[in-house]
Amino acid sequence: MNDTTNRNPLSRARDGYSSFFDTLRDRWATAPRWARWVVYLVLIVLAILLPADGVGSFMSPYTDWPTLLFFPIGGYILLAIGLNVVVGQAGLLDLGYVAFFAIGGYAMAIFGTKMHMSFWEILVVGVLLSAVSGIILGAPTLRLRGDYLAIVTLGFGEIVRIVANNTDYIGGPRGIGGIPHPPSLSEWTIPDNGFFDAIGIGGVQPLKYGALDGKPYYYLMLLLIVAAIIFAKRLENSRVGRAWASIREDEDAAELMGVPTFKFKLAAFAIGAAIGGAGGVVYASQSVSIIPTNFPFILSATILAAVVLGGSGNLPGVILGAFLVAWIPERIRGLQEYRVLVFGGVLVLLMIFRPEGLLPSRRRKAELAEGEGGMGGLGAEVGGPVTVAAGEVGE
Amino acid sequence: MSETAGVPAEKKTGTPVLELRGITMRFGGVVAINGLNLAINEGEIFALIGPNGAGKTTVFNVVTGVYRPTEGQVVFAGSRIDGKKRYQVTKRGVARTFQNVRLFHNMSALENVMVGADAHHRTGLAGAALGLPWHRREERDGRAKAEELLEFVGVARRMEETAKNLPYGDQRRLEIARALATDPKLLLLDEPAAGMNPTEKEELQGLIRKIRDTGRTVLLIEHDMSLIMGISDRIAVLDFGQKIAEGLPAEIQTNQRVIDAYLGVPADAS
Numbered sequence: 221m222n223d224t225t226n227r228n229p230l231s232r233a234r235d236g237y238s239s240f241f242d243t244l245r246d247r248w249a250t251a252p253r254w255a256r257w258v259v260y261l262v263l264i265v266l267a268i269l270l271p272a273d274g275v276g277s278f279m280s281p282y283t284d285w286p287t288l289l290f291f292p293i294g295g296y297i298l299l300a301i302g303l304n305v306v307v308g309q310a311g312l313l314d315l316g317y318v319a320f321f322a323i324g325g326y327a328m329a330i331f332g333t334k335m336h337m338s339f340w341e342i343l344v345v346g347v348l349l350s351a352v353s354g355i356i357l358g359a360p361t362l363r364l365r366g367d368y369l370a371i372v373t374l375g376f377g378e379i380v381r382i383v384a385n386n387t388d389y390i391g392g393p394r395g396i397g398g399i400p401h402p403p404s405l406s407e408w409t410i411p412d413n414g415f416f417d418a419i420g421i422g423g424v425q426p427l428k429y430g431a432l433d434g435k436p437y438y439y440l441m442l443l444l445i446v447a448a449i450i451f452a453k454r455l456e457n458s459r460v461g462r463a464w465a466s467i468r469e470d471e472d473a474a475e476l477m478g479v480p481t482f483k484f485k486l487a488a489f490a491i492g493a494a495i496g497g498a499g500g501v502v503y504a505s506q507s508v509s510i511i512p513t514n515f516p517f518i519l520s521a522t523i524l525a526a527v528v529l530g531g532s533g534n535l536p537g538v539i540l541g542a543f544l545v546a547w548i549p550e551r552i553r554g555l556q557e558y559r560v561l562v563f564g565g566v567l568v569l570l571m572i573f574r575p576e577g578l579l580p581s582r583r584r585k586a587e588l589a590e591g592e593g594g595m596g597g598l599g600a601e602v603g604g605p606v607t608v609a610a611g612e613v614g615e
Numbered sequence: 616m617s618e619t620a621g622v623p624a625e626k627k628t629g630t631p632v633l634e635l636r637g638i639t640m641r642f643g644g645v646v647a648i649n650g651l652n653l654a655i656n657e658g659e660i661f662a663l664i665g666p667n668g669a670g671k672t673t674v675f676n677v678v679t680g681v682y683r684p685t686e687g688q689v690v691f692a693g694s695r696i697d698g699k700k701r702y703q704v705t706k707r708g709v710a711r712t713f714q715n716v717r718l719f720h721n722m723s724a725l726e727n728v729m730v731g732a733d734a735h736h737r738t739g740l741a742g743a744a745l746g747l748p749w750h751r752r753e754e755r756d757g758r759a760k761a762e763e764l765l766e767f768v769g770v771a772r773r774m775e776e777t778a779k780n781l782p783y784g785d786q787r788r789l790e791i792a793r794a795l796a797t798d799p800k801l802l803l804l805d806e807p808a809a810g811m812n813p814t815e816k817e818e819l820q821g822l823i824r825k826i827r828d829t830g831r832t833v834l835l836i837e838h839d840m841s842l843i844m845g846i847s848d849r850i851a852v853l854d855f856g857q858k859i860a861e862g863l864p865a866e867i868q869t870n871q872r873v874i875d876a877y878l879g880v881p882a883d884a885s
Binding site: 479 | 702734744
């Protein structure tokens with residue numbers, strides 16, 4: 221595997237790509253604090269300018285670009301960040317993640333239409349509700365490992381959707397309509413003059429949530445994404461992140477080193493669920509009506525694909541993966557029904573040439589090289605290189 | 616010299632820190648440990664030896680909470696720990712290493728040890744997510760402690776390396792550092808010298824003594840007789856899950872039952 225000298229050009233290109241990003245990552249790891257802040261700032265400014273028409277005409281010739289940026293792109297990114305906590309960090313395979321997105325969405329719809337709470341209140345309530353439902357799902361199931369956990373979460377995702385479909389109070393298959401938009405925070409308009417026009421955001425009212433302009437919703441989503449990134453990153457670099465990593469590597473050894481593994485797995489589930497729920501609340505607040513089929517299993521699978529494709533466990537990778545998974549099918553809308561075929565082909569190619577994901581974390585990459593980090597080992601299968609059945613410690 | 620169950624051996628280093636009282640461990644029809652009584656005194660280096668399959672590692676698994684004994688009690692520092700969860704046992708002050716190295720292979724050496732140090736940290740999710748002051752303090756302390764321990768076991772210069780890239784001997788020592796990071800009163804070492812060369816074994820002896828000198832009790836399983844005889848204060852011999860002898864190294868070496876059951880065969884047959 222390490223012999224790179226006499227292989228075909230494609231492999232060499234692949235290695236080149238790989239080492240390029242390794243260098244980049246090492247640079248980043250040793251970069252001084254101020255340099256990082258500059259990069260963060262530049263990225264945020266770029267994200268703010270992203271909905272500009274000039275960008276949109278290339279990125280999205282078929283659909284309204286700001287709306288596309290809000291959902292699926294922004295939504296997928298937020299969900300992928302949440303699922304990455306569960307799958308990428310704690311190593312738990314969750315195939316029913318869409319359930320938490322649905323719970324957030326229905327929280328917005330129910331509290332907004334029936335109890336007339338405001339968006340901001342519902343955002344808090346929805347996040348808490350999702351987190352609690354994550355705990356309710358996790359408490360009995362996280363004792364399971366591997367494939368069993370995957371199956372149970374798969375079932376949970378379906379249960380939530382089917383319950384919504386069969387409950388008259390929340391509209392059954394017709395769903396809930398007339399969901400209020402978030403109250404506008406301000407009528408403030410970005411000045412419609414030369415400079416702001418030139419960069420494409422002149423005349424936008426970024427804090428006024430109306431029915432027409434998608435940009436304010438995108439900014440709202442952006443805010444949540446940034447918050448989720450900060451939150452996830454801080455956890456990753458703390459004892460919590462270390463505990464998750466140790467669980468992923470060798471759950472038995474972790475527990476014997478004093479890690480309350482069950483508690484930390486539950487925490488990962490709750491945090492993942494909370495982020496998914498936040499995504500659901502914002503999604504519903506923009507889309508006026510939601511129906512159970514907005515939350516199909518395939519969405520769970522797509523978000524998981526985004527996480528794996530981007531590089532499970534590595535936030536920039538996961539964000540990139542989510543962006544591509546959301547954007548490619550929209551960009552190639554012109555191919556009509558063939559677009560799904562092309563999209564599938566792209567996914568297959570990526571997995572052939574970048575099995576560890578586009579921007580894998582170093583640790584994940586190493587796990588894959590050992591042959592224990594593929595789909596099977598995507599963490600569902602927790603165990604060290606010497607995979608030992610539960611309880612068979614040491615012998 | 617053979618001795619009756621529960622009677623402490625003559626050379627007492629201190630009060631018992633760990634007592635096994637009538638431990639029996641059955642797996643289906645197989646009796647892995649049979650009515651084992653053992654008292655490990657504070658501050659001693661106690662060796663558990665015996666042929667393969669004698670039940671030595673099972674004893675470790677019972678003590679650390681991996682198995683709940685079928686019968687009997689495990690008393691550590693005056694309170695029962697059998698039936699306690701594994702991480703609770705660790706928090707009370709029992710740490711171990713593994714026969715087959717079980718590091719967190721893709722984490723750095725430093726991170727491995729920091730996981731151990733986290734055993735006594737209290738920061739919850741909110742503290743970590745918001746970067747609260749006590750969390751930062753714990754991180755700093757944990758890191759300092761880990762670096763100190765890596766220095767102590769002699770792996771400090773490789774602390775940023777991924778655990779699996781360390782040479783085998785260093786991996787073994789890293790495992791000891793990780794266990795020490797949980798601040799154990801009692802350290803269980805499961806064949807720490809396995810696969811080491813003579814120089815490394817020499818260093819290991821020194822390390823184990825150093826650990827004892829920091830006030831910890833060491834219980835170890837080992838097949839290397841010169842190492843065992845060199846550092847143990849007392850030795851117990853297991854065969855087919857039963858204790859066939861217990862005493863000072865010199866007594867064990869001349870014990871006929873031990874010679875028949877164990878010392879007569881090559882010591883390295885693993």
